[in-house]
Amino acid sequence: MTDEVLRTENLARAFGGLQAxxxxxxxxxxxxxxxxxxxxxxxxxxxxxxxxxxxxxxSGAAQIxxxxxxxxxxxxxxxxxxxxxxxxxxxxxxxxxxENVLAATETASWFWQPGGGAARRAREDRAARAxxxxxxxxxxxxxxxxxxxxxxxxxxxxxxxAAEADIWLLDEPxxxxxxxxxxxxxxxxxxxxxxxxxxxxxxxxxxxxxxLSDRIAFLDQGKVLAEGDPQTILRDPALAAIYxxxxxxxxx
Amino acid sequence: MIAYAANLATIVAIFGILAATLNFxxxxxxxxxxxxxxxxxxxAYAGAQVALHIVPDALLACVVAAVVxxxxxxxxxxxxxxxxGEYFVAASLGxxxxxxxxxxxxxxxxxxxxxxxxxxxxxxxxMEVSVLPLALVALALILFAxxxxxxxxxxxxxxxxxxxxxxxxxxxKNVAAAKTLAMLFACAGAGIAGALxxxxxxxxxxxSFTMDQSVLVMAMVIIGGTGTLWGPVIGAIILLxxxxxxxxxxxxxxxxxxxVQQIIYGLAMTLLMIFRxxxxxxxxxxxxxxx
Amino acid sequence: xLFLQLLLQGxxxxxxxxxxxxxxxxxxxxxxxxxxxxxxxxTLAGYAFLFCWNGGLPGWxxxxxxxxxxxxxxLAMERLVYRPIQRHEGSFFTVFVAAFGVAVVVQNLVGxxxxxxxxxxxxxxxxxxxVLPDVFLAPIFWIAIAVAVVLFAALSAFLTRTHxxxxxxxxxxxxxxxxxxxxxxxxxxxxxxxxxxxxAAPAAILTAxxxxxxxxxxxxxxxxxxxxxxxxxxxxxxxxxxxxxMLGVAESVALQFVDTxxxxxxxxxxxxxxxxxxxxxxxxxxxxx
Ligand SMILES: Nc1ncnc2c1ncn2[C@@H]1O[C@H](COP(=O)(O)OP(=O)(O)OP(=O)(O)O)[C@@H](O)[C@H]1O
Ligand SMILES: [Mg+2]
Numbered sequence: 031m032t033d034e035v036l037r038t039e040n041l042a043r044a045f046g047g048l049q050a051x052x053x054x055x056x057x058x059x060x061x062x063x064x065x066x067x068x069x070x071x072x073x074x075x076x077x078x079x080x081x082x083x084x085x086x087x088x089s090g091a092a093q094i095x096x097x098x099x100x101x102x103x104x105x106x107x108x109x110x111x112x113x114x115x116x117x118x119x120x121x122x123x124x125x126x127x128x129e130n131v132l133a134a135t136e137t138a139s140w141f142w143q144p145g146g147g148a149a150r151r152a153r154e155d156r157a158a159r160a161x162x163x164x165x166x167x168x169x170x171x172x173x174x175x176x177x178x179x180x181x182x183x184x185x186x187x188x189x190x191x192a193a194e195a196d197i198w199l200l201d202e203p204x205x206x207x208x209x210x211x212x213x214x215x216x217x218x219x220x221x222x223x224x225x226x227x228x229x230x231x232x233x234x235x236x237x238x239x240x241x242l243s244d245r246i247a248f249l250d251q252g253k254v255l256a257e258g259d260p261q262t263i264l265r266d267p268a269l270a271a272i273y274x275x276x277x278x279x280x281x282x
Numbered sequence: 283m284i285a286y287a288a289n290l291a292t293i294v295a296i297f298g299i300l301a302a303t304l305n306f307x308x309x310x311x312x313x314x315x316x317x318x319x320x321x322x323x324x325x326a327y328a329g330a331q332v333a334l335h336i337v338p339d340a341l342l343a344c345v346v347a348a349v350v351x352x353x354x355x356x357x358x359x360x361x362x363x364x365x366x367g368e369y370f371v372a373a374s375l376g377x378x379x380x381x382x383x384x385x386x387x388x389x390x391x392x393x394x395x396x397x398x399x400x401x402x403x404x405x406x407x408x409m410e411v412s413v414l415p416l417a418l419v420a421l422a423l424i425l426f427a428x429x430x431x432x433x434x435x436x437x438x439x440x441x442x443x444x445x446x447x448x449x450x451x452x453x454x455k456n457v458a459a460a461k462t463l464a465m466l467f468a469c470a471g472a473g474i475a476g477a478l479x480x481x482x483x484x485x486x487x488x489x490s491f492t493m494d495q496s497v498l499v500m501a502m503v504i505i506g507g508t509g510t511l512w513g514p515v516i517g518a519i520i521l522l523x524x525x526x527x528x529x530x531x532x533x534x535x536x537x538x539x540x541x542v543q544q545i546i547y548g549l550a551m552t553l554l555m556i557f558r559x560x561x562x563x564x565x566x567x568x569x570x571x572x573x
Numbered sequence: 574x575l576f577l578q579l580l581l582q583g584x585x586x587x588x589x590x591x592x593x594x595x596x597x598x599x600x601x602x603x604x605x606x607x608x609x610x611x612x613x614x615x616t617l618a619g620y621a622f623l624f625c626w627n628g629g630l631p632g633w634x635x636x637x638x639x640x641x642x643x644x645x646x647x648l649a650m651e652r653l654v655y656r657p658i659q660r661h662e663g664s665f666f667t668v669f670v671a672a673f674g675v676a677v678v679v680q681n682l683v684g685x686x687x688x689x690x691x692x693x694x695x696x697x698x699x700x701x702x703x704v705l706p707d708v709f710l711a712p713i714f715w716i717a718i719a720v721a722v723v724l725f726a727a728l729s730a731f732l733t734r735t736h737x738x739x740x741x742x743x744x745x746x747x748x749x750x751x752x753x754x755x756x757x758x759x760x761x762x763x764x765x766x767x768x769x770x771x772x773a774a775p776a777a778i779l780t781a782x783x784x785x786x787x788x789x790x791x792x793x794x795x796x797x798x799x800x801x802x803x804x805x806x807x808x809x810x811x812x813x814x815x816x817x818x819m820l821g822v823a824e825s826v827a828l829q830f831v832d833t834x835x836x837x838x839x840x841x842x843x844x845x846x847x848x849x850x851x852x853x854x855x856x857x858x859x860x861x862x
Contacts, residue, residue, distance in 0.1 A: 082452060084451075086449065100467075102449040103451070103456075104448070104452055105452075105453075105454050105455055105456050105457065106557070108451070108452055108453060108454035109454045113453070114452050116448070116449060116452075120446035120448060120449035121440045121445070121446065121449070122441060122445040122446055122449070122450075123445045123446070124441065124444075124445055125438070125441055125442065125445065126427070129438055129441070130442075132438060132532045133435075133438045133439065133441075133442045133450070133453065134453045135453075136435040136438065136455075137453065137454035137455060139436075139439060139455055139456040139457075139459040139460040139463065140436070140459075140463070141436050141463070142434070142435065142436065143435045189449075189453065193453055193454070234404065234516075299625075312622075314666050314669070330791070339678045360849055361845070361848050361849055364848065364849055364852055365667050365848055365852045367666075367849055368601075368607045368665055368669070369803060369852055370848075371607075371666075371669060372799050372800070372803050372844065372848065373844070373845060373848040373849075375796060375799070375841075376841035376844040376845040376848070377798070377841075377845060378839045379796065379837060379840075379841040380838045380845065383834055383835060383837065383838040386834060387832075399740065406772070423755060443640070461853070463609055470598030495672065497677075500670070500855045501670075501674075504670055519586060538685060541681040541684055541685050542681075542730060544677050544678075544680075544681045545677070545678050545682065547674075547677070548673075548674040548675065548677030548678035549674065549678055550679070551670050551673065551677075552654065552670075552671045552672075552674030552675050552678070553674075554655060554658050554667075555654075555658060555670050555671035555674070558672060559667045561635075568679070
């Protein structure tokens with residue numbers, strides 16, 4: 031069995047009367063892509079927010095390699111090796127592409143970073159490699175706001191690459207990408223899993239899911255309805271019905 | 283004439299420091315403080331008290347001023363950690379208004395409305411010095427720090443949290459610490475400017491530390507160009523030489539010079555915001571400034 | 574009886590604060606524009622009334638003139654300053670600085686034209702009589718209360734009964750609708766500015782009759798309106814009005830305990846405390862992050 035690096039147990043969170051996440055238990059494994067699929071509003075993004083500490087969980091627990099992470103601040107979770115992307119990207123809009131990626135390599139909030147000149151050159155190398163891998167090297171000096179849609183998505187990925195985390199939480203990183211971009215995106219993921227990165231991928235396009243994921247967790251109304259290998263999950267007619275919206279009529 | 287020029291240069295340098303330090307928080311961290319004059323004032327009073335009651339040593343006065351203003355910067359860091367945008371502007375205005383009242387009332391520390399008078403001439407290592415070289419050195423250091431900020435990691439951190447705070451946090455940046463640190467640095471710098479101001483004029487009162495002053499400094503940063511190296515200094519030069527320039531315009535009655543000056547800088551702020559929001563310098567180094 | 578006197582005075586001041594603050598809150602809620610020149614509408618309306626009065630015109634003409642001037646100024650700001658800035662993705666701070674610039678310009682122009690320092694109109698309405706032992710009230714107290722009550726009734730009728738009013742309210746409570754509204758948001762924003770600015774005029778005129786105006790009064794009015802809007806909770810007109818009333822009372826009642834110089838600081842202390850401990854205000858619906 032592969033190594034479990036992140037696990038959540040019965041995470042739950044309500045907004046007012048709405049139970050957005052209702053007991054999600056999920057595991058991520060080194061070198062594996064776990065796709066988190068489910069209809070709009072299923073609670074996928076909220077699950078990410080609970081793991082990263084952007085939202086407080088009402089109940090439940092989560093740990094990274096056995097270390098409990100509930101109650102940690104987002105930056106503390108990040109320093110345990112978690113990198114995430116946002117559905118709305120949240121790029122550093124008025125900074126250049128290169129600065130965006132460099133910023134991802136610098137975590138110290140002090141006036142200077144530790145490690146001196148050697149460490150700085152290492153960070154610059156990392157940033158350069160991330161730009162190379164995402165095909166943004168030629169745009170290094172453009173501002174993030176001035177990028178095209180696909181380029182923005184890749185910049186968001188470049189930040190994650192440069193952050194050198196070994197757990198990636200990706201919130202619809204491939205949505206709206208054209209075929210060529212999607213292939214390049216797939217390469218990025220495969221490169222990462224080869225290095226042992228554990229990836230959780232939120233994605234609506236089932237072709238992308240089939241192609242890229244090793245496991246699927248199916249989320250609906252805040253609950254994991256099924257978990258398993260892509261073939262079994264995607265062939266399940268009940269799940270397909272929920273996913274494509276013809277949910278069986280609930281008792282009034 | 284030389285005395286006049288030296289005086290103007292000293293004042294420009296002091297306000298250059300003020301504007302450049304405000305630029306740290308406004309131009310990089312996107313924290314729009316309208317309370318910079320509070321820390322200018324704290325530094326001025328602290329420096330003046332040191333000179334009056336201990337020794338008129340310029341270095342000591344500056345250090346004490348920086349410590350007092352930097353320490354109290356927490357008053358502004360606290361709301362900066364809680365709210366952004368309009369709310370923070372409102373909080374800083376609230377702080378400014380409270381501080382103005384405090385400055386006029388805390389007679390033991392500030393001398394009340396009358397202010398502190400007869401502050402002795404500053405010395406440095408026992409020798410009497412004029413404030414101009416000190417102010418220029420301080421300004422040079424601050425500009426050097428700004429240049430580092432523009433290139434270095436800390437500046438990137440501040441800009442990152444300005445553009446997308448949650449994304450910066452998700453990358454492992456302790457946003458609260460970075461904001462507090464930026465605020466501390468900017469306010470301590472304003473404190474130093476205040477100490478130099480007190481030593482230069484040998485007299486200070488609350489008039490110099492009101493909201494109008496905060497807005498003037500803000501206008502310097504904005505008119506020059508936020509986030510730029512030279513913008514704040516150029517803004518300071520322009521706004522401070524306005525009164526001098528207007529004094530030579532014959533058809534303005536002497537009593538109206540102040541009002542005309544204010545009208546000009548008010549108009550300049552509005553028109554710049556409409557037509558050139560990046561400021562005068564901001565346009566030259568495109569991509570840097572973000573008003 | 575000093576306390577009662579201060580309380581009544583505070584209610585009078587507070588009623589005027591409430592009117593101005595509601596205007597600011599209406600504009601901010603509906604357009605998300607931090608209309609920092611709102612105090613300038615107040616100044617202009619007050620001085621317009623003053624001019625008419627000193628020119629020997631009847632009070633109602635002055636009142637209409639005041640309202641018209643405030644409205645025109647608000648609309649001009651919307652068209653000539655805010656609209657162009659928003660067209661090039663200007664941040665809130667760009668808006669703030671531009672508005673502030675206008676406020677500075679108008680303040681100094683008014684000072685040059687109308688003279689600096691306090692100016693007021695003398696009417697018999699502001700002559701106080703002893704209504705209780707040691708408690709003095711002027712007719713203007715009742716007028717201020719009546720004006721505030723009538724205007725709030727009119728405003729809430731407008732906001733609940735008319736189509737445009739309901740749309741404005743919807744915008745205030747759910748900023749996301751601003752985008753969904755698309756085409757009509759342009760006209761709604763002009764409407765918000767017209768109505769919101771007009772709300773400042775009655776308060777300005779009553780202030781001219783009581784404590785008097787000076788060219789810098791707009792600053793003070795603006796800061797109070799902003800404080801009331803935030804303390805009340807952005808998006809809530811009722812909150813802003815109540816907070817305005819409360820700030821007026823607090824400033825006045827505080828005089829029992831502290832010297833006059835501290836009165837204004839009391840408002841800002843309240844504001845500051847709210848921002849740190851409860852940034853969403855009394856009735857806050859809007860989030861700050
Ligand atoms: N901060 C919040 N406050 C209130 N409700 C929220 C908040 N965040 C999410 N919700 C609600 O919780 C539910 C789950 O939202 P979530 O964003 O997790 O869905 P999702 O699975 O990511 O959907 P999508 O595919 O549309 O991104 C939704 O009904 C949403 O409206
Ligand atoms: Mg989502």
